Each structure stands twice: as structure tokens, then as C-alpha cells.
Amino acid sequence: MPAEHQQLVLFPPSGRDLRRGQERGFPEIEAPEVAAALKAAVDDYAQRHELGYCTAYGLDRGLRVLLSIQETPGARFRASDVLLLRDMLPPVRPLLKLLAQLDMLDDDRTPGIVLWFRERTAGLPEPMLGELTAWFELKLSGSTTAPRVQARPPRWIQRMVTHALPALRTWADQGKDSLRSVTRDDVLAVLPDSGTPRVDMLQGLRHILRPLKNRLIIFTDPTARVFCGMPTPTIPLPVEVHALRAVLHDREAPRAALAALIIFHALTSGQLRGLKTTDLRDGRLFLPNRPVLLAEPVRTRVAAYLDYRNHRWPRTANPHLFVSQTTGCGVEPVSNVWINDVLGMSARRLREDRLLHEAEATGGDPRRICGLFGLSVGGALRYTGIIDQPGLIEYNLRNAGPAPRPAPE
Missing domain, CATH: 1.10.443.10 (Intergrase catalytic core)
Structure with a gap:
């Protein structure tokens, strides 16, 4: 079981350079019993997954380095600290899997979908960005309070944002800084005439605006009763x-x-x-x-x-x-x-x-x-x-x- 207490640090390190430790040596491990237990877990993991000697040795070496720089002996390892080992060329991905299986990983990494959302929505007006961020957090985590919302996978969120983003940027260029000021005429003006582009954009806008209206973040859903149309049919072709x-x-x-x-x-x-x-x-x-x-x-x-x-x-x-x-x-x-x-x-x-x-x-x-x-x-x-x-x-x-x-x- 990982330690539940936390050792406070008077001067938290702003950044660690593990290459200096390679040159001058790492501190002594303060929890040898934890090191022995993790060594046994590495041996068992390497045997079950048929890892080579170099990979198994890299796992054991990486854990010993993490134990030597750990502020609270026996506590969970931060994923950000594990990623620092990439400069030393150990097997980082198997190490993360092993620590997760042992319940010894504190995953403090920023999810990739969050970084993607921030990059794609950069430049939108602040009120509109705040409303869109509220929708993003709602769909990513879900909600059990009425009206309940089911959490969606990141790929679904990416698809909806990608479909709706051209309309959102068009409205922003027209001077609309909030989704509350979007009307039905604005939606009809920005939609493509027909086919798959129209269906995709309207689907993305509806999946964004309808939950915001249900949560009273915006007052009306301007996509209500807008005719969607049919997607452009594709023709399957044979392979040579x-x-x-x-x-x-x-x-x-x-x-x-x-x-x-x-x-x-x-x-x-x-x-x-x-x-x-x-x-x-x-x-x-x-x-x-x-x-x-x-x-x-x-x-x-x-x-x-x-x-x-x-x-x-x-x-x-x-x-x-x-x-x-x-x-x-x-x-x-x-x-x-x-x-x-x-x-x-x-x-x-x-x-x-x-x-x-x-x-x-x-x-x-x-x-x-x-x-x-x-x-x-x-x-x-x-x-x-x-x-x-x-x-x-x-x-x-x-x-x-x-x-x-x-x-x-």
C-alpha cells in the first residue's frame, strides 16, 4: 500500500535535471523495504510479459532513480517525474504501466484532449471561450446532477469541436463575443447549402448549444427546428x-x-x-x-x-x-x-x-x-x-x- 501522508518540502525544486545525477550520482534510497518490494514486482512483471534483460534492468534502474528523488518515501510516484527519465533512455511506457498496476502512480499529466482543445479554441472571444470551455468540461467528465450528462470519449469531443469551429470563428469575426447573441438566422447564414458539410456542422453546433441551453448558460438553442438534410452518399469501390x-x-x-x-x-x-x-x-x-x-x-x-x-x-x-x-x-x-x-x-x-x-x-x-x-x-x-x-x-x-x-x- 502506498503511503498516504505527504512530506512537505521547504524549497520545492523548480525543475530536475537527471543527467546531473548520472554524472555525480543520485542520493541514497530512504526506503529500502519499498525498493525491495518494487524490485520483486519488476521481476514478476518482466517474467509475465517476457521482457528482455535490458528492459527489465531499465525498469529496475528507473524505479531506483525515482525512489532516490522522491520527497515522501513510499508514496505514489508522479507521472511527471517518471517522464523525466526519458533523458536517461529507460523504458518509460512499461514503467508507467507497471506503476499503474501497482497503484503507485499519481497521474498528474495534462490529458492530450485538453491541450488539443486549448490550441484549437485559441483566439476566440473570452465570453464565447468560457461558454465553450464549460461545455468541454461537462462532456469530458459528465454530470450526475440534473440534467444529467453522459461523459463522452475524447475522439467524439474532437469531432464535434472540429465540425462547429468554422461557424464559431465566423461569428467571432462578425463581432459576436458570446454564444448568447447567436440567432437562428446566424445559424442558417453560416451553414453550407446541403450534403455532408451541412450535416456535420449542424450536428456539431447542436451538440454544443443544446447542453449549454439545458444548463442555462445560454437562453435559447438557435439550432432548434433547423432542417439538417441528408449527408452526401459515398459509393464503395472495388480494390484492384x-x-x-x-x-x-x-x-x-x-x-x-x-x-x-x-x-x-x-x-x-x-x-x-x-x-x-x-x-x-x-x-x-x-x-x-x-x-x-x-x-x-x-x-x-x-x-x-x-x-x-x-x-x-x-x-x-x-x-x-x-x-x-x-x-x-x-x-x-x-x-x-x-x-x-x-x-x-x-x-x-x-x-x-x-x-x-x-x-x-x-x-x-x-x-x-x-x-x-x-x-x-x-x-x-x-x-x-x-x-x-x-x-x-x-x-x-x-x-x-x-x-x-x-x-x-
Whole structure:
């Protein structure tokens, strides 16, 4: 258990330079029993996550440095102090994970979403910035007092602010220093005429102005009863056959396994990220909403990837099927960026190609797509509604060849 008391410091350090400690030595550790307990925790963590000798030694060395500069022996370590170790080249990210698991981390870092919000909203008038900041803090933390507000993830907040910011800056340039002075005519004047830009901007403004009105920060919601319109429809396009062959027959086991699961069974990036090793049983993949009978080429490539995974991380504690260099020392899933980087293209493009091929092969039967891939009727109609478009058949004939297509399940 970390110490709950705090040792007051008469002269708090304004900044630490750990390179001086490397040159002249660090102070003696005042809590040897805490150092021994943390050393045992490092050994256990390194064994469970199959860390190399250099990484394990770096963790132990980093903890000893933190203990030597700690003002309250046995207390939680500040994340800002841990980040100072980057100048000494120890494994900072595994050290933060280890301290968090031991409940020995006091995360005093400023969240990235806060820095992003401050940078994007810089230059807005002070009253408007204060109202927008009140909305930001409300959505980031949520509220249990009436009217209750559900906390939103940072990516949602970024999307809403990005959509609404052009309108906010336009109003600021027109001399409006507060959202209270925005009227319905101002909203109609700034909105694009139609399509996705209009839908996105109006959605962002509504998600900002409506909670502010409910909290009585502004008096009215000027976006009420404003017609939104429909977003501009996008047309899924097939992927060229040679690109499918290249990614499917790649020598890298992670790339081939990811490509096979998408090309044959149209898995999404979210489904790939959430896959666990226990979801593969008896030649089937058990997704949360449906089981999938894996095609033979997929089984071969997934088996090759499992051999690669067991050789690369033989005793990793991560339960997810796909593991990266970063997540091999933890339990979190890989990111969407990692999946796209490994594939060398967007996973969405491969998935759209598979769904488009199925729609063409079944003559535009939406029920088959819904049953095979778990799509909604509206999602299936997006693919079945374009198979007769001129140009698509010519495109497929021009790129015809023995492409790796799955047999019906």
C-alpha cells in the first residue's frame, strides 16, 4: 500500500535535471523495504510479459532513480517525474504501466484532449471561450446532477469541436463575443447549402448549444427546428486484384492474417481489435453477435500468425489475438492506426471490396449480405444498390483474374 501522508518540502525544486545525477550520482534510497518490494514486482512483471534483460534492468534502474528523488518515501510516484527519465533512455511506457498496476502512480499529466482543445479554441472571444470551455468540461467528465450528462470519449469531443469551429470563428469575426447573441438566422447564414458539410456542422453546433441551453448558460438553442438534410452518399469501390493478391500472399504473418480475415469475412477494424485468442475454436471465429466458419485460406494464415505470435511473445499476458510491439507488454488491444499500417492500406477499403463482391455475386440480395456479415438492411442496400451502375462491370472485367475470393459459407 502506498503511503498516504505527504512530506512537505521547504524549497520545492523548480525543475530536475537527471543527467546531473548520472554524472555525480543520485542520493541514497530512504526506503529500502519499498525498493525491495518494487524490485520483486519488476521481476514478476518482466517474467509475465517476457521482457528482455535490458528492459527489465531499465525498469529496475528507473524505479531506483525515482525512489532516490522522491520527497515522501513510499508514496505514489508522479507521472511527471517518471517522464523525466526519458533523458536517461529507460523504458518509460512499461514503467508507467507497471506503476499503474501497482497503484503507485499519481497521474498528474495534462490529458492530450485538453491541450488539443486549448490550441484549437485559441483566439476566440473570452465570453464565447468560457461558454465553450464549460461545455468541454461537462462532456469530458459528465454530470450526475440534473440534467444529467453522459461523459463522452475524447475522439467524439474532437469531432464535434472540429465540425462547429468554422461557424464559431465566423461569428467571432462578425463581432459576436458570446454564444448568447447567436440567432437562428446566424445559424442558417453560416451553414453550407446541403450534403455532408451541412450535416456535420449542424450536428456539431447542436451538440454544443443544446447542453449549454439545458444548463442555462445560454437562453435559447438557435439550432432548434433547423432542417439538417441528408449527408452526401459515398459509393464503395472495388480494390484492384493485384493489390488483393499482394496483401493476401505477403510473407509477414500479421499482414497476411489481417488481410485474410477482412478479404474473406469482411471483419471491421473494431472486430479485429477486439478479437481474443479464445475466440478461435474448431475452425470457427466466435464474434459477439455471430459465429463465422473460417475459410481454409484464412485458417492457414491465422495458424501461421499464431506460430509467429507464440514465438515472438511466448508468455505475454495480452489476451487479444493481434499484438504489437507496444501492446505485447500490456493487455490493451492494438489501435486502428496499427492495423492500417500493417495492411499498407485502409481496412475499410478491403472490407468494402468484399461486400461489393458478395452483392455482385448474389445478384443484389441484401438478405444474404445481412446473414453472412451481420450488416443492417440499410448497410446492405448501400452495396446492392450500385451493382448495376455503368462502369462497375467494366472495371471488374478490366481487372479480371484469379483473385482470391471465398466460397459461400
